[in-house]
Amino acid sequence: MSLKLRDLIRQVRACKTAAEERAVIAKESAMIRTAIREEQEHYRHRNVAKLLFMHMLGYPTHFGQLECMKLVASPHFPEKRIGYLGMMLLLSEQADVLMLATNSLKNDLNSENRFISGLALCAIGNLATADMSRDLAPEVDKHLSSGKPYLRKKACLAMARCLTKCPDMAEDFVDRIVSLLNDRSHGVLITVVQLMTRVLVVDDEHRASEGDGADDESACRTAFLRLVPTLVKLLRNLLSMGYSPDHDVGGISDPFLQVQILTLLRLLGADDPRASDEMNDVLAQVATNTETAKNAGNAILYECVQTIMAVEGDDGLRVLAVNILGRFLLNRDNNIRYVALNTLARCVADGSRPSDGGMLPVGDDGGEGGSGGNTAASALQRHRTTVVDCLKDPDISIRQRALELIYHLVNPSNVEDLTAELLNYLVLCPREHRSDICTRVLRVVDSYGPDDRWRVDSLVTMLTIAGRECGTDVQSATAAYVGSSGPDVRAYASHRLLKAVRDDDGGQVGLLNVGVWCVGEYGDLLLEPYSYVPAPVASDDDAVPDPVTVSFMALDPASVVSTVERVVRRHTCPEGVKQRALTCFVKLRERFAGRADEATLDRLTKLVEEHGGSHCLELQLRSVEYGALINATKGVSVRLPAADGAGGEEEDIFGVTSGGGGAGGTTPVGPEVVKAAREALARMPTVDVKLMQKRREE
DSSP: OOOOHHHHHHHHHHOOSHHHHHHHHHHHHHHHHHHHHTTOGGGHHHHHHHHHHHHHHTOOOGGGHHHHHHHHTOSSHHHHHHHHHHHHHHOOTTOGGGGGGHHHHHHHHTOSOHHHHHHHHHHHHHHOOHHHHHHHHHHHHHHHTOSOHHHHHHHHHHHHHHHHHOGGGGGGGHHHHHHGGGOSOHHHHHHHHHHHHHHHHHHHHHHHHHTOOTTSOOHHHHHHHTTHHHHHHHHHHHHHOOOOTTTEETTEEOHHHHHHHHHHHHHHHTTOHHHHHHHHHHHHHHHHHOOOSSHHHHHHHHHHHHHHHHTTOOHHHHHHHHHHHHHHHTOSOHHHHHHHHHHHHHHHHHOOOGGGTOOOOOOTTOGGGSSTTOSHHHHHHHTHHHHHHGGGOSOHHHHHHHHHHHHHHOOTTTHHHHHHHHHHHHHHSOHHHHHHHHHHHHHHHHHHOSSHHHHHHHHHHHHHHHTTTOOHHHHHHHHHHHHHSOHHHHHHHHHHHHHHHHHOOSOOHHHHHHHHHHHHHSGGGGGSOEEEOOOOOOOTTSOOOOOOOEEEOOOOHHHHHHHHHHHHHSTTOOHHHHHHHHHHHHHHHHHTTTTSOHHHHHHHHHHHHGGGGOSSHHHHHHHHHHHHHHHHHTTEEEEEOOTTSSSOOEEETTSOEESOSOTTOEEEOOHHHHHHHHHHHHHSSOOOHHHHHHHHHO
């Protein structure tokens, strides 16, 4: 004899290990299979109840699906109730045995017992397939006009499932759905509004899949648009309704129905100026009169904001919606703050319509978004400080959402302030997020940077903070900006980068790459002092501070070479940095000619030639080539044996043949070779800015 449900639960709870639990379940499953095989009808409802418990624990229960069908066909309500519950939990719409329940569902829908009909409607709302929906939709439609609210609200949810599976039937039931909107029961009204919302969504998806014209409104949408005044009146009645114990939640009259109506209005008002104009007043009323002390009020306000942003409303409503989200940002509940940040970011990203109040990221003065400061865009900019403060929140999800929003808030008037905040956050953020932030900051700098000096300064600061994580695009962009700027910015960048390389511990690889390149390219500028006066920035009290002069002292060639050499001598120095340093040394050898002493020049020559036996083929090859160029500038060339080894004419490394000199020795070179070598060192390697920009675009 099988166990009772309470005994099975007691045994499972008494198990101390997972193995004991599996043994108990396996034993009971075997007994249930035996009972099924022996057709023990008086234990059938008990066995299905135990299968439901096993299903909740995650064990297989597929062998009991037919038992659910048999219980559904039972004439007794207790067994039928267990059967429907088992069918909704143990079966899915893909189960083949589900088709066996169609006749039982049809019989139960015609039952005089409203609870049996309610069970059938619940099963249809959860499991109906397309074929079942076509067969049972007429029976469900009968209950839409039932005199019992209990059945009407369940029939609405069942019809929503049927029309989801068979969108082509939606037009046949539009008139019945419209008539239900005058129901007095709030439970029926909620389900009717849900049904209308579902019909709109399904109808739009069906028309899109069928390829119908977007300009032609469907019959469902046309019928529902005529109900906008009714929905507005219903929502206004809810707002003005006094205390009702049956519908009051936290001092709000039926917030569930209000949220559903706002959702439906959002779908109806999208791309429809006439419907949007009809609902503007009630949306403003909801936004201004709803209390925010409880979560019920916050839920209504959030849905109201969603509706305002979606419909064709005026800009005053959008300002009100942005201010509501701004108040959400000051809430202590992180869930509310997250929702506000997410909504603001989505609205800004989608706001690409300046003519209809779209929230473009413009300056505090309104800029492109409209006249004066009374626009949605300027309202959002007024909450910029609150959004920036969210970057200091302990919750990583809040910080990430605030970061996304700040990217959209950047514009030419606030780029310097927001970039400074992004760089400050870069210091604190997790390392796995730094690469993405660096790429985004690069886009901000590239799009809104006021001048080359500020761009270079911001990128160098970013390399100093996250040079280890930034990609090659940031390094290439920094080099491109330095190379394309004037001599003044080049001098500033060279001094700034050399100081950063000197202070670095060798971990910021991106900084080392750019710094070593810049020192080699513009090393002669380091031998001169440099100073400039930044433009004064007014503080919050409009007081302009005294200007501060930024100065860099002139450096001697030996200290410049020592700084780069220390980078190369570190045992953690990557091969890529060594290769750039090798090119840097040969550049400095030419840049410092005539300005440095012989000891420094000889030191540079040795640093170039010491990689002639390196295990890295690239270093070895470049070392030999650069050494040959340096020797050529001195008038000396290395001669190589003839290629055939027969003692014929010798060839030097530049491909000039001559009969003089010993094999493998050094001989003087002609003046044309000396001139070519000097020209090569003077020009090599230059920055091809156009090529770098083309690669970045690719």
